[in-house]
Amino acid sequence: MSLKSKLKAVAVGVTASFAVVSTSSSADVILHAFNWTYDEVASKASEIANLGYKKVLVSPAYKSTGSQWWARYQPQDYRVIDNPLGDTNDFKAMINALKARGVDVYADIVFNHMANESAIRSDLNYPGSNVLSQYSSSSSYYNSITMFGNISNNLFGSGDFHAPGCISNYSDPGEVQYYRLCGGNGDPGLPDLDPNNWVVQQQKSYLQALKSYGVKGFRVDAAKHMTNYHINAVFDSNIKNGVHVFGEIITSGGAGTNEYDAFLAPYLNNTGHAAYDFPLFEQIRQAFSFGGSMNRLVDPIAYGQALPPSKAITFSVTHDIPLNDGFRYQILDATDETLANAYILGRDGGTPLMYSDHNESGDNRWNNLYKRSDITNMIRFHNATQGRSMEVVAYNDCYILFQREHVGMVGINKCGSGQNVSVDADAEGLYWYRNYTDTLSGNTQYITSKFHNFHIPARSARMWLLQ
Known part of the structure; x- marks a missing residue:
């Protein structure tokens, strides 16, 4: 809902009067347990619930290798959960531990591409001969953690990908949605999936398996790099029934910016899903900047600089901001970030997401943030005022x-x-x-x-x- 447009600035020390009102909206706080093992999340289920969180977003769950955090965003196979964070059984146990304490699990989903394995092979068969041999040599174990399908065969082949080519113009939706994310210096990039009938069906089967385990929400990673046709084909009415779906589309602002107009607005309009509220985040950054004004935070929705509450995932930092050199300029001053969290958790509108890692960035800013006293006390205020205008x-x-x-x-x-x-x-x-x-x-x-x-x-x- 949008705030009423009647605004009245009030000077310091004078009487305040009615200014801006919004109607009621409720949204539980999501803990983004970034790169936590499933066992760790399960072991902290009681603590998480007692701190006031009602949802936990965990890192991508499927077959992936490599110890680096970014390796979780390079899927090899959807049919089994097997990565350094845990396996299918660990994932189920985590869901059950949280469910017993009234906390839902959200899963991070990567459907745009598969792992870049050009350094070890030239074909586009996934998961590939090495992984299939691993499945075969430990067949009892892998059959016990298979979520769907026949793991004796590859899941995808060369016909399931777009033609190779690296994105050079990130303002062009055609390039962004059909070409590859590449690292430069001859890197061929992440193989970009084509949303043909087979690919869509496998991705739906994966989501349905997660739902059957009790997953209640899906974060769609790199949604900017998927066509809305692809998103809608996978997230049909059956998949979306009873779950919260939101996409990650990074923008530099709201209405009037190229990224918003070319990517975020079409996504919101054509899918009906929620999204990270990067427009509001930009208003927060501007408000707390040197020479910026807090009046930016009075009614940003009225000017297209914040998403409607029902579609907004609000935040002061996401994992991409400290972990990617190209976004680190968006890191707020530590005190300003605390004040931004008070705004996000104090206001009515959107679903707040609190990012907590294990210091993957080296900044030591968000390590165990989930239980920091200021955050938990803000959540206490948020929960006590839910539903209040x-x-x-x-x-x-x-x-x-x-x-x-x-x-x-x-x-x-x-x-x-x-x-x-x-x-x-x-x-x-x-x-x-x-x-x-x-x-x-x-x-x-x-x-x-x-x-x-x-x-x-x-x-x-x-x-x-x-x-």
């Missing part, structure tokens, strides 16, 4: 203050000096003689008069929750 009460270049009905208030101040905002408690429906306690700092606001001052310290966020 949002009203932007006051804002200026430095701060934004919004409420979730009478239940909570969120203040975010990006500047180097504290901000004071006087709020008409009666007009905003806040409760008198009740504590509103900040889940982050413990600061308590006790309202005893019509006008109440909310102080937001420098470079800080406050998430006051009615006690």
Whole structure:
């Protein structure tokens, strides 16, 4: 839903009045357990549930080799789960452990291409003779972890791929969706799958197997590189029934940018799926930039700079940003990222995704982020205010203050000096003689008069929750 267009900027220290309202929307927080083994996720099922997460997105589950994180995004075979993160039995056990605690599993899906194995062979038979020999030599084990199909034969052959050719113009949908992702220096790239009837049926069989195990959501990796025809052919009404599907289409902004207009908007319109809200992320980046204004975060949907809540996966960082040199410029300052998380988890709209890795990037920023106290306290506010409408009460270049009905208030101040905002408690429906306690700092606001001052310290966020 979009926010009402009536806006009223409120200067520091003056009375705040009605500004912007959205209707109710609920969305559980997704933990992106990036590159975690399935056993690790299972062992932490109780902790994950107790911290307030309701969904866990895990790394791609199929046959793949190599210890590097990116090797998980190079599938060899869909028919078995066998990779350094675990096998089919580990995957099932993880789903059951989380399900027992009320947490759903989302699977990361790679359907655009297969593994680049040009260094070890020249054919396009997948999984290839070496893997088929492995299956044969340990037939009892591999038959026990087979999800569908006959693993004595290859899954795909040369006729199941587009002609070779590397993408050179990333603004051209034809090149992006029919050519290969290549690494340069003569690299032939990732073999690009053709969505013929056989390919589509195998991909549907894979998804149906995951659904039968209890998977409740699918993240479509590199959806920008797939045609909408391919996506719709695989994700038919039967596959989509009862699951949450969202795609990864990286853009540099919202409406008016080439990537949005050429890729993201057609994807949203033609598939009906959700997507990462890169338009909102760009507004967050601009708002927290030097000289940027927090008014960008008041009503970004109204200007096509954020996705509709039902289609938005919101975030402050994704795995691609720190792990790929071409996107590292998008990493937020550590304090700004904390403030951005308060915005994402405090607002009404979209499904928040929290990325937590094992320091694959070397930045040591997101290692065990899932259990960091600021994140878990923000999630506590999010869960307590789900279903409550949002009203932007006051804002200026430095701060934004919004409420979730009478239940909570969120203040975010990006500047180097504290901000004071006087709020008409009666007009905003806040409760008198009740504590509103900040889940982050413990600061308590006790309202005893019509006008109440909310102080937001420098470079800080406050998430006051009615006690």
